[in-house]
Amino acid sequence: MKSNELAKRLSEEGFNSLFYCIGPRWQRLGDGFALDKVGDSFEWFYVERGQKGQIERVFASEEEACQFVYEALSKDKWARSHMVGMFQSKSEAADLARALSREGIHSETDCIPYGGPNDSRFRVFVYGRDVFKIKHSAG
Numbered sequence: 536m537k538s539n540e541l542a543k544r545l546s547e548e549g550f551n552s553l554f555y556c557i558g559p560r561w562q563r564l565g566d567g568f569a570l571d572k573v574g575d576s577f578e579w580f581y582v583e584r585g586q587k588g589q590i591e592r593v594f595a596s597e598e599e600a601c602q603f604v605y606e607a608l609s610k611d612k613w614a615r616s617h618m619v620g621m622f623q624s625k626s627e628a629a630d631l632a633r634a635l636s637r638e639g640i641h642s643e644t645d646c647i648p649y650g651g652p653n654d655s656r657f658r659v660f661v662y663g664r665d666v667f668k669i670k671h672s673a674g
Contacts, residue, residue: 538570538577541601545608549663554614557604561587570604572597579604617666620659628657640665 536544542557554567561569564582568591571578577600581588594600608614619642620631628644635642642661649656661669 536601536605537597538572538601541570541605544605548615549617549666550608550614551617551666554616555604555608556582568604568607570600579607612662615663616660617662617669618658618660619666619669622657622659623655625657628659631659635659635661635669638668640668 538557545555545557546552553565556564556567556569556571559571561571561582562585564585566583567581569580569582569587571580575595577594577597578590579592579594579600580590592600592603594603619635620628622628622631625646632642632644640661642659642665644657644659646655646657648654
């Protein structure tokens with residue numbers, strides 16, 4: 536598999552491109568992993584705040600690099616996560632989760648501190664290709 540084929544496959548399978556980059560435009564990432572060709576090799580590295588971090592792996596072939604990246608991202612549930620709602624109340628998040636469930640879409644909800652210890656937010660996530668179902672039904 537070549538880099539362009541990997542990028543297409545990840546997109547079609549609903550991976551969230553906010554968490555990875557395939558190719559030279561990795562500076563657009565806030566935080567995430569990137570695969571880029573450097574000289575005759577391919578580097579897999581973490582990007583933090585748009586800055587290239589330590590190189591995790593170096594590959595001699597594009598095919599080997601792409602296979603590794605696909606397998607690594609496939610093991611990471613957050614690489615396929617898409618936040619579809621963030622609410623101040625738990626009940627609003629639960630309402631969205633129920634509506635998604637009625638459409639056959641699995642979702643997960645979490646709670647994070649937002650503006651301080653007494654200011655929580657409730658987020659709703661869907662995974663992988665389910666994000667396309669939402670885009671289709673909304674649009």
